[in-house]
Amino acid sequence: MSRTRVISPEELAAQRPYTNRIREYYAFLLPEHPPLAFVRTYGCQQNVSDSEHIKGMLAAMGFGFTEQADEADLILFNTCAVREHAEDRVFGNVGALKNLKRRKPHLMIVLCGCMVQQEHIAQKFYKSYPFVNLIFGTHVLYRFPELLCGVIEEQKRRVEIPSEDGNIAEGIPVVRDGSFKAWLPIMNGCNNFCTYCIVPYVRGRERSRDPEAVIAEAKELIAAGYKEITLLGQNVNSYGKGEAHGVNFPELLRRINALEGDFLIRFMTSHPRDATKELFDTIAACEKVSRHFHLPFQSGSNRILKEMNRHYTREQYLDLIAYARSVVPDISFTSDVIVGFPGETREDFEQTLSLIEEVGFVSLFTFIFSPREGTPAARMDDPVSAEEKVKWFQEMTALQESLSAKRTAAMVGETKKALLETAVGDFIEARLPDNVIVRVKGDAAMIGKHALVRITEAKSWILLGEIKQIL
Numbered sequence: 339m340s341r342t343r344v345i346s347p348e349e350l351a352a353q354r355p356y357t358n359r360i361r362e363y364y365a366f367l368l369p370e371h372p373p374l375a376f377v378r379t380y381g382c383q384q385n386v387s388d389s390e391h392i393k394g395m396l397a398a399m400g401f402g403f404t405e406q407a408d409e410a411d412l413i414l415f416n417t418c419a420v421r422e423h424a425e426d427r428v429f430g431n432v433g434a435l436k437n438l439k440r441r442k443p444h445l446m447i448v449l450c451g452c453m454v455q456q457e458h459i460a461q462k463f464y465k466s467y468p469f470v471n472l473i474f475g476t477h478v479l480y481r482f483p484e485l486l487c488g489v490i491e492e493q494k495r496r497v498e499i500p501s502e503d504g505n506i507a508e509g510i511p512v513v514r515d516g517s518f519k520a521w522l523p524i525m526n527g528c529n530n531f532c533t534y535c536i537v538p539y540v541r542g543r544e545r546s547r548d549p550e551a552v553i554a555e556a557k558e559l560i561a562a563g564y565k566e567i568t569l570l571g572q573n574v575n576s577y578g579k580g581e582a583h584g585v586n587f588p589e590l591l592r593r594i595n596a597l598e599g600d601f602l603i604r605f606m607t608s609h610p611r612d613a614t615k616e617l618f619d620t621i622a623a624c625e626k627v628s629r630h631f632h633l634p635f636q637s638g639s640n641r642i643l644k645e646m647n648r649h650y651t652r653e654q655y656l657d658l659i660a661y662a663r664s665v666v667p668d669i670s671f672t673s674d675v676i677v678g679f680p681g682e683t684r685e686d687f688e689q690t691l692s693l694i695e696e697v698g699f700v701s702l703f704t705f706i707f708s709p710r711e712g713t714p715a716a717r718m719d720d721p722v723s724a725e726e727k728v729k730w731f732q733e734m735t736a737l738q739e740s741l742s743a744k745r746t747a748a749m750v751g752e753t754k755k756a757l758l759e760t761a762v763g764d765f766i767e768a769r770l771p772d773n774v775i776v777r778v779k780g781d782a783a784m785i786g787k788h789a790l791v792r793i794t795e796a797k798s799w800i801l802l803g804e805i806k807q808i809l
């Protein structure tokens with residue numbers, strides 16, 4: 339049974355008067371120029387996408403945007419809780435705002451996102467950082483105008499982190515960061531409860547957007563000239579599960595693939611448990627779906643995978659990769675992996691190394707286990723020292739680097755379609771379908787276009803190439 343509650347257009351429209359009142363407040367407070375907002379995002383693409391919606395709401399309130407925190411009238415940090423390091427950075431960066439607030443008393447400081455959805459963190463900010471005006475959690479993003487208006491009109495600090503979840507809000511305005519690459523959230527939350535992970539606690543239960551809403555947004559993006567659309571969710575493979583509409587992830591891909599236009603569909607993140615043969619068959623049949631697949635494996639040891647509550651074995655993971663390669667021969671893989679999960683032994687770790695060798699990933703996102711309060715793994719015995727974990731971590735990254743170097747060396751001489759993304763001096767960094775970056779000569783006017791690129795040289799950290807044809 340679906341517990342998804344779509345925020346009705348009426349509920350969203352109820353935010354409009356607050357938006358207007360904030361606009362009037364700032365027009366009166368700062369008659370010389372529109373107020374400026376500085377928005378900083380921590381964490382994953384879900385948060386980046388949420389920040390684009392926050393910017394949409396701020397723009398509707400009359401805000402312009404600045405990259406300089408010291409010229410802002412409102413500073414908002416959209417926070418991440420996934421590892422301790424992410425949280426430490428936020429504590430440090432919020433602490434550093436104290437002096438700014440002293441110099442500029444009207445400065446509004448707002449914290450939102452996954453980190454502050456945790457009650458103990460929200461309380462810590464409220465008690466120890468009295469210059470923070472508003473703290474709100476992940477489930478009330480669409481009520482940002484109402485919450486901010488309350489703080490302004492009542493001249494009172496506010497914490498709003500209700501634990502009820504299941505909301506999907508359609509129609510929040512959006513200011514996108516990119517002009518040719520777009521994020522398109524298709525679902526929210528996670529039901530997997532991997533034992534190390536805080537996400538299900540701070541993002542709530544898994545719920546999917548209606549396929550019609552997703553398709554409509556995809557159409558808008560294509561019409562606006564976006565060349566790459568990345569479908570987002572913590573576990574996109576379980577899109578549609580438990581929802582009445584009956585559209586699963588492969589079907590959603592097929593429907594988007596059928597839309598007219600020259601664009602590439604990417605998606606993240608996939609969970610091996612839910613990545614089905616149907617999904618790989620669909621990728622094989624859909625020419626607009628990227629041949630790059632991000633499939634986190636987390637550990638190569640069956641014992642640790644069980645402790646992590648991942649619901650697949652090393653053998654099942656390798657079978658999936660083999661099946662994918664049999665139906666999509668040019669598919670490439672990246673992955674996430676954790677070193678130093680509680681109780682991991684040298685033998686377990688070596689299983690991880692051997693899996694890395696066996697698969698041959700394009701690249702890896704590698705993490706040292708970070709205990710998260712409230713998760714089962716944080717309470718498990720963890721006898722391996724931090725120094726030992728760092729050594730293993732370095733061993734693993736060195737292995738991946740040598741495998742990546744071999745792989746890129748073998749690409750020299752090939753010609754591939756690439757998206758010209760970022761200007762760096764006289765060069766452009768272009769992204770190949772498998773997510774590897776190739777540096778080519780070119781100028782900023784080419785940014786956002788596809789090109790055929792010939793790989794001419796493989797450096798240890800980057801590929802060099804030349805543009806053969808702009809597409």
Ligand code: SAM
Nearest residue numbers: 382420534535572607634674675705706707708
């Ligand atoms: N839902 C995605 C998945 O299952 O792969 C992504 C989850 S998380 C945002 C991204 C990555 O962070 C995970 O794949 C995992 O490798 C890592 N991660 C999550 N919790 C962690 C923890 N407590 N310590 C270290 N790494 C962690």
Ligand code: SF4
Nearest residue numbers: 528530531532535537
């Ligand atoms: Fe976290 Fe696991 Fe959910 Fe990914 S699938 S968000 S790692 S609980």
Ligand code: F3S
Nearest residue numbers: 381382418419420452
């Ligand atoms: Fe971080 Fe929340 Fe994403 S915890 S990784 S921002 S879902």
